[in-house]
Amino acid sequence: MLAVGSFCLHTLDVQYFSLDGGSVFGVVPRVLWEKVIQPDDLNRVRLSMRMLLARSNGLNILVDAAMGTAWSEKMKTIYDLSEWRLDEELASAGVSRDDITDVVFTHLHFDHVAGAFEEKNGRLSSVFPNARFHVQRRNLETALSPNLKEKPSYTGSFVEALAASESLNLIDGPCELFPGFELVPCGEGHTAGHQLVRISDNETTLIHAGDLVPSSAHLGLNRGLAFDILPLEVIREKTELLGEIVDGNWILYFAHDPFIEAATIRREDGRMVADRTVRL
Numbered sequence: 001m002l003a004v005g006s007f008c009l010h011t012l013d014v015q016y017f018s019l020d021g022g023s024v025f026g027v028v029p030r031v032l033w034e035k036v037i038q039p040d041d042l043n044r045v046r047l048s049m050r051m052l053l054a055r056s057n058g059l060n061i062l063v064d065a066a067m068g069t070a071w072s073e074k075m076k077t078i079y080d081l082s083e084w085r086l087d088e089e090l091a092s093a094g095v096s097r098d099d100i101t102d103v104v105f106t107h108l109h110f111d112h113v114a115g116a117f118e119e120k121n122g123r124l125s126s127v128f129p130n131a132r133f134h135v136q137r138r139n140l141e142t143a144l145s146p147n148l149k150e151k152p153s154y155t156g157s158f159v160e161a162l163a164a165s166e167s168l169n170l171i172d173g174p175c176e177l178f179p180g181f182e183l184v185p186c187g188e189g190h191t192a193g194h195q196l197v198r199i200s201d202n203e204t205t206l207i208h209a210g211d212l213v214p215s216s217a218h219l220g221l222n223r224g225l226a227f228d229i230l231p232l233e234v235i236r237e238k239t240e241l242l243g244e245i246v247d248g249n250w251i252l253y254f255a256h257d258p259f260i261e262a263a264t265i266r267r268e269d270g271r272m273v274a275d276r277t278v279r280l
C-alpha cells in the first residue's frame with residue numbers, strides 16, 4: 001500500500017493475457033525486445049492487466065478493469081487469458097465488489113473495460129453494482145464507432161453495455177474527480193479521448209499512464225504499441241509526460257508491466273529508465 005494524501009493506493013494483480021510481441025513493441029525488432037520479455041512458442045508476450053485501487057473516506061475507486069470472464073473459449077485461447085483473481089485481490093485490500101464506488105477508464109479498449117462486466121443469464125451486467133463509471137466522452141464516441149484499425153481493440157458488446165449503463169458519467173476534458181484525484185486527457189496518439197489519472201498531495205504524485213506508457217519496457221521514446229493510431233503523437237506526448245515525471249520525481253504506474261507495478265524515472269545517457277521500483 002502507498003499513501004498519497006488521504007488516499008491509500010493498492011495494486012490488484014487480477015489477470016494476465018498474452019499479445020503478439022510484434023504488436024507490443026511496434027517497429028522494435030524481436031532481437032532487441034526479447035532481451036526484455038521472452039516470447040512463448042507463438043511469439044506472444046505475457047502482460048499484466050493490473051488494476052489500481054484508491055481508497056479514501058468511503059471512496060473505493062478502481063482505474064481500469066482488465067478483461068474479466070465474459071469471453072468465448074476461442075478468445076481465451078488466442079489471448080492465453082489467465083484466471084480472474086478479482087475477488088481475492090479485492091479481499092486482500094479489504095474491500096469487496098459491492099464496496100467499489102467508482103471505476104475510471106483510461107480508455108475503452110477491451111483489455112481495460114471488459115472486466116467491469118460479466119455474463120448473467122445471457123446478458124452483460126456490471127461486476128460493480130454500486131459503482132459509477134467514468135470515461136471521456138470522446139473515447140466513448142470513438143469506441144461506439146471505431147475506425148477499421150481500431151475495431152478489433154473495441155469489443156462492441158462491452159462498449160454497448162457501458163453506454164447503456166445508468167451509472168455512466170461522461171467527462172469532457174480535464175477534471176478533478178475528487179480532491180487530489182485528477183483525470184488528465186493525454187494519450188491521443190494511442191486512441192482518441194485517452195486519459196491519464198494523477199493522484200497527488202503536496203509531496204507525492206502517482207500517475208497512471210494507461211496505454212501511453214504501458215510498461216517499463218516502453219520508456220524508450222520510440223517503443224510504441226502497434227495499436228497506436230498516431231505514433232508520432234505518442235512520441236510527443238510521452239516525451240512531455242516523462243519529462244514532467246522526472247522533473248517532479250513522480251511515480252509512474254505501469255498497468256501492463258509483467259514484472260513491476262510502478263517506479264520513479266530518471267534520465268540516463270539521454271534515455272528514460274526506471275529508477276526506484278515502488279510497491280503498492
Ligand SMILES: [Zn+2]
Pocket residue numbers: 107109190211227
Ligand atoms: Zn489501449
